Amino acid sequence: MALDLTKEKGIPLDQQRFTWPDLVRTPLSKLDDDAFTRVRVILMNGIENESWLFQHQFARCNANLRKELARVRRVEQHQQTLVNWLLPPDQSALETTIAYEQVAVEVTATVAQHEPDPYMRQVYRFGLLEDFDHLYRYSALLDRLEGKDANVILQNYTDIMPGRPTWVEHRHPDDDIRAHYERKKAKPLTKIHALLILAAEQQTRNFYATVGNVYADPIARQLYAEISSIEEQHVTQYESLQDPGEPWMEKWLLHEATEVYCYFSCMHQEGNTRIKQIWEQLLAYELGHLNYVMELFQKVEKRDPFEVLPRTLPQPLDFASHRDYVREVLEKEVDLRAQGTQFVPQEKEPKDGPSATYRNYMNSKGSPSETVAAGYRWMPGTELIARAQALRAQELGVH
């Protein structure tokens, strides 16, 4: 099912409105909804936050479009609230964290497989293995702090095992900058991918940086501090993929197209009827934004927006388990390291280079991610199951 952007008009911006109960709906069920419904909610929250933030930055640098930006941005604000408030309150911040990492693993995996540019694909695979490791570390924390099984959130879709070890991921800032796409040569899907993964990682960084201090446990506070730092590296990595020469109006168009593409993908695959209706409504609103910005683009840039946009949307994101793909990437690329904009085998990383020096100092008084997962092996029902079975066997043997 293709969506023709030359024809779809959506709901006009001036007809888009909400009441407070419209924004605050009944949340999804942590226990009964499919994990990918939660994944979609989290992804779209990130996409909306990025649009909101981008439009603020744009307004700060542009006197003529402030009213237009404010009008669209107000709706983005309310869409973000509607979407993010779909997460339920019985999901602890740490369980939500597990879900954030599932988003990072599964959405990056689908993007890495459908990305047309081979360098970009490599960048996504590189980032994927780092978020995959975060999932393992946070699962250990969830087990050892709250006594809960991360698989209650993951629902058997995503593996819980080490990736590129988090302690190794700390790099000198210069080694997080990547080569950018060329705006006149890159395919629209390449631009959309770069934007949506950036949005997802940015909200992850912001979430960890916000909730890390709600924990009383010092190891939880340390782990969030550590992984939040890596997410900052990831934001640096993914934002550097964008062509810095892209005009602001072009960026705005791409943001709206990305929102349309993501809501379209969500609507396409959503199994929860009530939430599917929300995706449909927000897709129609975003198409309204896109058309509004296309008109502005023609007026300001005096160009056809389809010089930037695809006429039809690409194949939707694949919201599904990518277990085999992730395992394959893990096997082949776990030992890669970043050096400048390139990726090299670990033995090629200079022992006294900027990243090694930076990493060694950061970890010189211990590594939270190593501490929390020391000896940790996931098993169904938490690691305590094995301990309880051993205790029972021992006691039954004695008696």
Place this chain on the structure above:
Amino acid sequence: MKSMNRTGTKTSPDEAKAMEKAAANIQPPPGDESKIAEVRESYHARATPVGSVPPPPTVKGMAKTAVSALGGKKATVLLDKMGERMAFERRGVRLYEALVTKLASSGEVDSIGLTEEALRKIQRDELRHMQIVVEAIEEMGADPTAETPCADVAGVEAKGLLQVLTDPRTTVAQGLSAILAAELVDNASWEMLVDLVRDFGNEELANSFDEARRQEEEHLRLVRGWLEALTRQETLGAAAHAPPPA
């Protein structure tokens, strides 16, 4: 600078008085707090439950559940409550681990029997109780790795306890107070679970659960005794006494 509690109005009586006067002169929105109840009720009316109890995954399990449901009793209710107990005991192991760490940092209080060994014994009981319930759930053909609605809600209830016990700034007595809250709930919950299992006519399981309940009774007695003794020590400077023998 000397540390001082600044939270009360007596910290700055003049400013507090001025604030009170200003607040008394405002025109608040009409109505009272019943307006809040109206909004909550409107959400109650359209709320869906937090989730459901998963059906037993095997045919064997289905048959067993159906048999248990004789007399019109719903086995899913029993499974939900067993799921809650299992998750509670599992979390209990982690709570006691945090208390052991706290005690190690503060020093054992031998005079009242508050030692790592005593806490480890309780922790082993919690682990054993968890496994007893896991086995009972499996025996019913159900999935002990699934989080049931009551287990989920009990997790929400326990968030504060977890925070108190893992906070390096709280004292052993404050940690014991959190554990006391957990043990009080645990005792009442085991009692109700034993009765529920008896209602289902499973005497053997009821007896096994009753043994766990008796052990929990002892945990409660110990924890309460330790907390009382530490509080007495602090308030009166009196010698702490070990909890009386059962």
